[in-house]
Amino acid sequence: MTGTFINVAAVLAGTLVGRLVGARLPERLQERVLAGLGLTTLVIGVDLGLAWRDTSPLYVLGGVLLGGIAGEALRIEDRIAGVGDRLQAWSSRGRPHSTVSEAFFTASLLFCVGPLAVVGAIQDGLSGDYEALATKALLDGFASIALAASLGPGVALSAVSILLYQGGISLAAGLFAHILAEGSDALAALTSAGGILIIGISLRLLEVKDVKVGNFLPALVFAPALVGIVSVFR
Numbered sequence: 001m002t003g004t005f006i007n008v009a010a011v012l013a014g015t016l017v018g019r020l021v022g023a024r025l026p027e028r029l030q031e032r033v034l035a036g037l038g039l040t041t042l043v044i045g046v047d048l049g050l051a052w053r054d055t056s057p058l059y060v061l062g063g064v065l066l067g068g069i070a071g072e073a074l075r076i077e078d079r080i081a082g083v084g085d086r087l088q089a090w091s092s093r094g095r096p097h098s099t100v101s102e103a104f105f106t107a108s109l110l111f112c113v114g115p116l117a118v119v120g121a122i123q124d125g126l127s128g129d130y131e132a133l134a135t136k137a138l139l140d141g142f143a144s145i146a147l148a149a150s151l152g153p154g155v156a157l158s159a160v161s162i163l164l165y166q167g168g169i170s171l172a173a174g175l176f177a178h179i180l181a182e183g184s185d186a187l188a189a190l191t192s193a194g195g196i197l198i199i200g201i202s203l204r205l206l207e208v209k210d211v212k213v214g215n216f217l218p219a220l221v222f223a224p225a226l227v228g229i230v231s232v233f234r
Contacts, residue, residue: 001124001125001166001167001170001171002124002128002130002133003120003121003123003124003130003131003132003133003134003136003137003166003170004121004124004133004162004163004166004167004170006130006133006134006137007111007133007136007137007140007162007166008159008162008163009137010137010138010140010141010144011107011111011137011140011141011144011155011156011158011159011162012156012159013141014140014141014142014143014144014145014148014155015144015145015147015148015153015155015156016148016156017145017148018144018145018146018147018148018149018155019148019149019152019153021145021149022148022149022150022152025149030149030150031150033146033149033150034146034147034150034151034205035205035206036146037143037146037147037150037205038202038205038206039202039206041110041198041201041202041205042199042202042203042206044195044198045195045196045197045198045199045200045201045202046195046199047195048191048192048194048195048198049192049195049196049198049199050192050195051188051191051192051195052188052189052192054185054188055185055188055189055192055227056185057192058226059185059189059223059224059226059227059230060189060192060193060196060223062222062223062226063189063193063219063220063221063222063223063224063225063226064193064196064216064219064222064223066218066219066222066226067193067216067217067218067219067220067221067222067223068215068216068218068219070218070222071214071215071216071217071218071219072212072215074215074218075215076214076215076217076218077212077213077214077215080105080108080214081101081105081214083104099151099152099154100152100153100154100157101154102151102154103147103148103151103152103153103154103155103157103158104154104155104157104158104161105214106147106151106201106204106205107143107144107147107151107154107155107157107158107161108157108158108161108162109197109201109213109214110143110147110158110198110201111140111143111144111158111161111162112158112161112162112165112166113194113197113198113201113213113217113220116132116133116135116136116139117136117162117165117166117169118169118190118194119132119187120132120133120135120136120166121133121165121166121167121169121170121173122169122170122173123173124170124173125169125170125171125172125173125174126173126174133166140162144156144158184227185227185231186224186227186228187224189223189224189226189227190220190223190224192223193219193220193222193223194220196216196219197213197216197217197219197220200213200216201213
């Protein structure tokens, strides 16, 4: 889990830098920073989403639709937001406005949804190769600076999400290694579905539309699962 610990440290360090820098920036510059992060996130999401060219788009479409239905039924976003709201209530302590919930939710999704989190965690768990996660840590560190400058210290709480998500995958890496092997249809479907969710995050950052990305998280399971189900009947 070395790579996960590096990732956690990078996010915490980035949050600290973001708060030190962000406090000195006027509000309009903070808005520009967040808009720039939103645009960059959109490009990353589109790039990853196009991974469906390496498999059937139907796997991705089916995974996203089924994932959205399951997530809505389970009210995943409401539950995640509820955790953030409780943290926000605790941290605000009577102050009129706090962005802890939004920062925690947005950063957690941004840092945990994507192929590097999955593939890097598997590599780290199986062979101790944490190069992919170290690369992700660098990217997340810079992103956390921008997020913390605009949304506040709640970004640091996403380190817990990273620790549980990536750490859990690393510990159970043997179960996923064959299914999500590099170049497989399942990995392509997972990557593309993750890219679509990242596009949803960018729309939220840009204040275009809140598509409730949290409710689509099951798509990361359904998309590769559909590949496996179809392969059984071939």
